Amino acid sequence: MASRILGRHQATHAAKAPESDEDSWIEVAGLQKVYRPRRSEPTHALSDIDFTIRRGEFVSIVGPSGCGKTTLLKILAGLIPKTEGTVRVANRDVTGPLPEVGxxxxxxTxxxxxxxxxNVMVPVQVQRLNVREYRTRAEELLRMVGLExxxxxxxxxxSGGMQQRAGICRALVHNPAVLLMDEPFGALDAMTREYMNVELLRIWRESGQxxxxxxxxxxxxxxxxxxVIVLSPRPGRIAEIVDIDLGRPRDLGMVSSDxxxxxxxxxxxxxxxxxxIE
Ligand SMILES: Nc1ncnc2c1ncn2[C@@H]1O[C@H](COP(=O)(O)OP(=O)(O)O)[C@@H](O)[C@H]1O
Ligand SMILES: [Mg+2]
Known part of the structure; x- marks a missing residue:
């Protein structure tokens, strides 16, 4: 698809980063998050979160409602501050939104x-990228999700599901090196959801995100x-990190495999x- 844009993007980063940085492309250590609302009691949302994610890895986070999944993603995205600990994305301390994160x-929204x-073009404008070049990619993405x-x-x-698919295009349009997705397919019907799962894996394989x-x-x-990172109920702690040793590429038949x-x-x-959950 947009491998031309991607190729350039990856080359610049790959040339600079030594191997050890690639192994801890995302690094979270000793992370604590306590919300302290002015008018109510504090909420301990995340406790002792430690993990690293390799460059190009696909990692999911599961856990019961209210265990801090959205909080964790927002901290990684630089949208809300952590209370304590180390949070690094693309080898940089996260202190606010980073351009390489979608x-x-x-x-x-x-x-x-x-x-x-x-709407899909918003990140292109915010980051002052070449509108003409990325407009073609935006149109390709809309075609991919059936919104051309x-x-x-x-x-x-x-519809809500269609808006959600447009939101996914918006996150992908500028080819972010890191993509953070918060229950992106929850509003979709089962068949569209399966289709989007397969498409997401294809984009991921082609982009190296x-x-x-x-x-x-x-x-x-x-x-x-x-x-898969499994979180415990609030305050979210890591209950287990499970290696999914299924081969790639994956097809939908594998969902029901032993x-x-x-x-x-x-x-x-x-x-x-x-x-x-479930
Ligand atoms: N802005 C906020 N202020 C106070 N408490 C919050 C805020 N956002 C989330 N929380 C609380 O933090 C906990 C984790 O929330 P959240 O990260 O949204 O969980 P999840 O996404 O796993 O359902 C919940 O108890 C929630 O009520
Ligand atoms: Mg949530």
Missing amino acids: MVFQAA LLPWRTILQ TFADKYPHEL TIVFVTHSISEAVFLSDR AAGVHVKRIREHFSAIGA
Whole structure:
């Protein structure tokens, strides 16, 4: 697809980064997050979070509702401050949003006064990239998610699922080296969701992106990921990090394979005791 743009992007970074940096492309150590709202009690959202993610890895985060998954992604994205600990992305301390990071939010947050194509182009404008070059990519992405005839429509003219797909295009348009996705497919019907899973893996394979993917669905996490980080109920701690040793490329048939089933069962056991998720 846009391998030309990608190739250049990767080359610049790959030339600079020694191997050890690639192994800890994302680094979280001793992370604590406590929310201290003015008018209510503090909430300890995340506790003692430690992990590293290799460059190009696909890692999912699963955990019960309220365990701090969104909080963790927002900290990685530089959208909210951590309370304590080390948080590095693309070998830089995170102190605010980084240009090499794209984020897909739980709900599509499209600007209502802009068309779908204009919404997808927001990161290109913010980062002052070449509009003409990236417009073609934006159109390709919209075609990929089946929205090519909606480019000139406004968000309110689209269903929630369609808006969410546009939000995914927006996160991908500038080819971020790191993609953070917060339950991006939760609002989609089952068939569209499976299709998007396969498309996401294809984009990831072609782009060499590093993806951190939050989901409620254990089977989705297993299907997509190299590793799955399992969080405990609040305050979120790492209960286990599971290696998903299924081959690649993956096809949908693997979702129901015995090998995938073993991983799903193992992860589910963390939650069965507390009756949470799936
Ligand atoms: N801005 C905030 N202020 C206070 N508490 C918050 C805020 N955002 C989230 N929380 C609390 O932190 C905990 C983790 O929330 P969140 O990261 O959204 O969980 P998840 O995404 O896993 O469902 C929850 O108890 C939530 O109520
Ligand atoms: Mg959340």
